[in-house]
Amino acid sequence: xxxxxxxxxxxxxxxxxxxxxxxxxxIFNKVWQTSVNNGIMTxxxxxxxxxxxxxxxxxxxxxxxxxxxxxxxxxxxIFGIMYSTYFLSATGHLVFLSGxxxxxxxxxxxxxxxxxxxx
Numbered sequence: 001x002x003x004x005x006x007x008x009x010x011x012x013x014x015x016x017x018x019x020x021x022x023x024x025x026x027i028f029n030k031v032w033q034t035s036v037n038n039g040i041m042t043x044x045x046x047x048x049x050x051x052x053x054x055x056x057x058x059x060x061x062x063x064x065x066x067x068x069x070x071x072x073x074x075x076x077x078i079f080g081i082m083y084s085t086y087f088l089s090a091t092g093h094l095v096f097l098s099g100x101x102x103x104x105x106x107x108x109x110x111x112x113x114x115x116x117x118x119x
Contacts, residue, residue, distance in 0.1 A: 013096055020103040036073040044070050044077075 030036065036044050048070035054063035087095045 016100060017096065020100065023103070023107070033069075036070060044074055048074060 048067055051063040051067035051070060054060045055067055084095065084099075087098065091098070
């Protein structure tokens with residue numbers, strides 16, 4: 001049995017990533033008015049296919065709108081994976097610093113938008 005120990009910097013990085021992933025899962029869960037699951041895409045794929053079927057077979061305009069919203073969420077997920085993979089291979093562990101900076105920026109944007117909506 002081999003024991004692995006994390007140093008303080010790695011523990012801090014894991015803690016910060018956990019906080020930001022929890023924040024993203026609770027805040028960034030809508031594409032326009034359509035609720036999406038941004039942690040696991042299988043439900044979004046199923047909902048996309050169901051809404052696309054409803055739009056094509058039953059000519060439902062609302063189902064078509066929902067299908068487009070689900071497709072946008074799915075594509076954002078895929079492009080995020082592609083970008084993260086490239087960035088990680090290009091910069092190594094700096095990808096975590098970049099993710100933290102992007103999340104802080106998004107938190108500021110969400111706070112600003114909610115403040116403006118409240119006014």
